[in-house]
Amino acid sequence: LDTATEAAIQQALNELSSGRTTLIIAHRLATVRHAHRIIVLTENGIAEQGAHDALLNSNGVYAKLHSAQQLGLVG
Numbered sequence: 893l894d895t896a897t898e899a900a901i902q903q904a905l906n907e908l909s910s911g912r913t914t915l916i917i918a919h920r921l922a923t924v925r926h927a928h929r930i931i932v933l934t935e936n937g938i939a940e941q942g943a944h945d946a947l948l949n950s951n952g953v954y955a956k957l958h959s960a961q962q963l964g965l966v967g
Contacts, residue, residue, distance in 0.1 A: 898922070921958050930954065 893901070902923065905916065918924045924944075931941045932954045939953045947954035960966045 921954070921961055932957075 898920075905914075905923070906926070908914075909916075916924055916927070924930050926944070928943065929941060930944060930947060932939045932947070932952070934953060940947060940950060942950070948958060949955075957966065
């Protein structure tokens, strides 16, 4: 997706999920950045969970994926 379309989709998701419990399966981490709770799944099950900042600070799977996406190494 181009940046404008991605922003429009993100805004629509934010509006639709306001006041509701929402399950989002995301490939791009920017989609879930503002989620209250992010659950990171691997082939072995739940690897970690928490808010965006906490997961970045833990230097786990989420932080590594985030860094890779920032560098353009993964989608």
